Structures are given as structure tokens and as C-alpha cells.
Amino acid sequence: MRNAFVEALYDISGKDQRVVTLVGDNGAIVFDRYRESYPERFINCGIAEANMIGVAAGMAACGKIPFTYTIANFLTQRAFEQIRNDICLQKMNVKLVGIGVGFVYSDLGPTHHGTEDIALMRALPGMTIISPADPVEAQGATWAAASMEGPVYLRLATSRTPRIYGDDYEFEFGRGVVLREGGDVTIISTGNILPEVIKAAEQLERGGISVRVVNIHTIKPIDEEIILESAQKTRAVLAVEEHTISGGLGSAVAEVILEGQNEAIQFQRMGLPGVFANGYGAYDEMKDMNGLGWQDICRQAKSLYEKKLQLV
């Protein structure tokens, strides 16, 4: 996903001279071609995220389109006040790119886990949030971010993200994507956990439960229509995220359902339940260790479905 983003950024920079790239001392090797081609438009701001964001905002005030790139946590947390006051409050056209969302940095520990970033960025007026699920989607998202006016937070996994979409996939900003149709229960998800969700859906299907899988790549502004339609259709909605359940995708979906839906829905959030992700290991191991493996998702979805049956 990360390389896909850099490729898109490279092409965008070729097309639009206003685009500049600021990094927080990361992206070794992956930015080499970019730096060779656009040396004067690439600034390594060092390990000083708050400063980087402030500088980006000032550059945007002078007509530049800065992409600021660093690890999701350090971007959204260390520099949160700068994002709020320098970018959102003043409507500066800065594109924030956070890598390492969820616990894809699975052996690095919670300091490097992007598991509260959605919650934080959601609270900011004027902030658009795009959370692509695979490299193809990441490219579409990057182009969309570049072409829209105003602050965007693009949250990316890292390298080695499995493909979900074919080459012909067309990214549509703001529109949720039905990855799989089904009528018994909906699983709404975002980002790099989607492969687990798809595996779970396949397994549930084998067990006789038909699952609608919806990919919400644009978390803000969220596609309320597809959420309400899914709720209406299946009456059981499970929101899955590699993120805290407080304030993330699940919360956003719950808000839409509760404010828009008239009839009883079984709803459940699934993610990190008020804890930091535990342990160190390979990414797949981390998902299992933290209750976000496909078997866990199966269990939750099944239980939600059974609850729904009791209601009906």
C-alpha cells in the first residue's frame, strides 16, 4: 500500500507543480526515485512532527499542496493541535498521510500502532478521512486526496498489503463498496483488516449464513446511504476495525444507524475494546492474539445473526 501511494504521489507531482512532500524522517528507499526527480520539492523535516505540520500549513497558505508523511501515530497525536489549529481551523489544503495503521507494525509494540487515529481525526471539523483497503484503492485515494480542496487524512498500512481489487477498480470518493452481497448479516469494515473479514464471510457462507461485506474507505464523510441500506436489508450489522472501538469506524456506523434507522437492528462494534493491542509477533499472529482474526469475526457475526433471529 505504501509503495502504491508513493507511485501515485510521484505521478501527481509530475502533473502539478504545487505538490510538495514533507516527511518525518521516514520512507527510506521508497522515496528515492521521488527525491531524484523532485529534489527541491521534497523536505525531510526530521523527527519533529509538530513543526512539520506547521510548516506544511504555512506552505499551503502560499498555494502549495503539501503531502506530509510519517507514522500514523506521530502524525495524528504528536501534531494533533497543529492539525487542528493550523490546518483544519484555517482550512489549509494539506494532505496528511499516516502509515502503519492498525498494528501492521506488529513487532514494534503499541507506540507504533495506529489504533486511535480514526477517532482523533473524526473529531476535527473539515477533515476528510480515507482509509484504503489495498494498494489499488490506495492509489485511487491518493489521486482523490490531491484533487480535492481541503485537509485530508489518508491512512495507510505498509508494504506487503494483499490485493482485494482488480486492476480495473475505480475508486469513488465517499461511496462505500459492497465487496460481497448477502442477506443475513452485514459486516462493515475498513482498511487492512478487510482480508480477514472476507475470509470470515466465506467461512460463514459455508456454514449457511450469507454475509454482506461493505468496505467503507471514506470514513469521513461517511456513506450513510449504504450503511442504512445494509441495516435495513440485513437487520444485523457488525463493524470491524483494527482500531479502538471508541470513536472509530464502529462508532461512526452506530451514529448513522441510531440516527437514521427506525426499526430494530442488532449492532455490534468489533475492534480493540478499550485496550492497546497486546504483544509482538507477525501481523497474522497479532490479529489472532488481539481477537481480530477471521475466526473471531466469524464468531461475532454468527452470534449477532442469532440474536437477530431471536428478535424477529
Place this chain on the structure above:
Amino acid sequence: MRNEELQNKARQLRQTIFKVICEGQGGHIAGCMSVVEILTVLYHRILRVDPKNPEEPNRDRFILSKGHASVAWYAILAQKGFIDEDELATYGQGGTRLGGHPDKLKLPGVEASTGALGHGLAFGMGMAVAGKMDGKNYHTYVLLGDGECQEGSVWEAAMFAPQHKLDNLTVIIDYNKLQALDRLDKIVGLEPLVDKWESFGWEVCEVNGHDVAELEETLSAVPFAANKPSLIVAHTVKGKGISFMENVPIWHYRLPNDEEMKIACEQLQIELK
């Protein structure tokens, strides 16, 4: 002759600040008073800005990073013609464009919405970087508070500017030695302030922040060194012009009572209604 003219402008600025804040029932009088001469010289002698063309791409940029001195900024913007003098009377009223902290989206001539201390320098540096990138020769000036220099983000910026040889950037520190609760040296002192900035790679000058001639001479001389950002430590007095406010911490955010009002108006040569 020039100096007298500037001093008159400064005196008028003090009067305006005091009137606006008192009538608006709230503001940072003392922190405004310490930057009066700095703003007067900047806007009347230094900044290449045009009130009829506030968005002109080659204009000089000024950022009041100590945003709580907003009324001083509004007052000088009015003097210069970016806003009407009449509008100053709306300060403190519902629907005004003149908030307690300056709003970039509402006011011409306000280059950055400040108020959260420690943000203005990085923002201004971004403008300077963009200027270098585009080969433009506008200059960016950022006015910091001294208490503001306790914020870590200021020092991140202080490291960045020399690295990028931003000689199109000048920082002025309103060194009035006071902050909200007490003197700086009783809380988190900055000394040796000049040494700090010099060691970070800035070219530093010290001035009497209330001497218009010295300010004009110094500000006209930027950049002090090629390829280096410039810094002016302006020694100032918080509450300058009102004897009972000068150097007294409690006046950070406080309105005078009737007795104090009389004395202040006398000293500032304001006619009491």
C-alpha cells in the same frame, strides 16, 4: 521628523488598544502595550504590504504568533487601512469579526489564526520555505512572546530555519520578561536567550523594543547575515505606557477599575467621556 511621526502613531495605537479593550470588556492590555512600537515600525516603515491588495502573492508576511495581543494587531491594521477604524468598536460585541484571537478566514491582513502559543513560527517558516521554492523575495516576520518560547514547538522551528538557510525570515521576540502568573525567571527562565538562538544558528540583534529609531534601523537591516534567519530580541515592558501596569504580572488579563481607568486615560492622553 520621521521618528516623531512614528511616535505619534505609537501613541495613537496605545490609545486605541486601551479604548477598544475597555469598551469591549476584555482583552490582554499589557501584552498589547509591549508590542506597540514593534507593530508601528513594522507596518509604517518595513512591511511591503498593500491594504488594497491583501492577497498580493509577493507581499511581505507578518504573523502575530502571540495571538492574544490581537487588539494591537486590529488597531495597526486599522491604522494601515486593512480594516475600517469604525469596525474596532465592534470588538466584544456579538457578530464581530474581531475575536479575542485573530481569525485568518475573517480578516484581511491576518496571515495566520493564532492564539495557541507556539504555532506561528512554523507557519511563518512554511511561508518562507514556499517563498524560497518559488524564487520570490518576500520577507516573513513572526512576532513571538517570550513566555511562548517555553513551548517545545518553538525550538523545533528554531532548529529548522537555519538548516534551510531561511534568510527571508525574521523573528522578533517581545521580551517583556513576564507571563501570566509571574516573571518568566520565576517559572521557566529563558536566559541566556540570545546565546540560545545564536547557538541554534540564528543571527541575533538586541534592541530597545520601545525605541522606534532603533527598531526601524534594526528591522531595515534584515537579513543580518546571508543564509541565516534573523532574530531580534526586543527588550520591552509589559503594560508600557500605563504606570501601574508596567511589569506587574496581574495585568496579563485584567480590566482597570474606575480609579485605575482615570489614571490610565490621563497617562495615555485619552479624554474620558
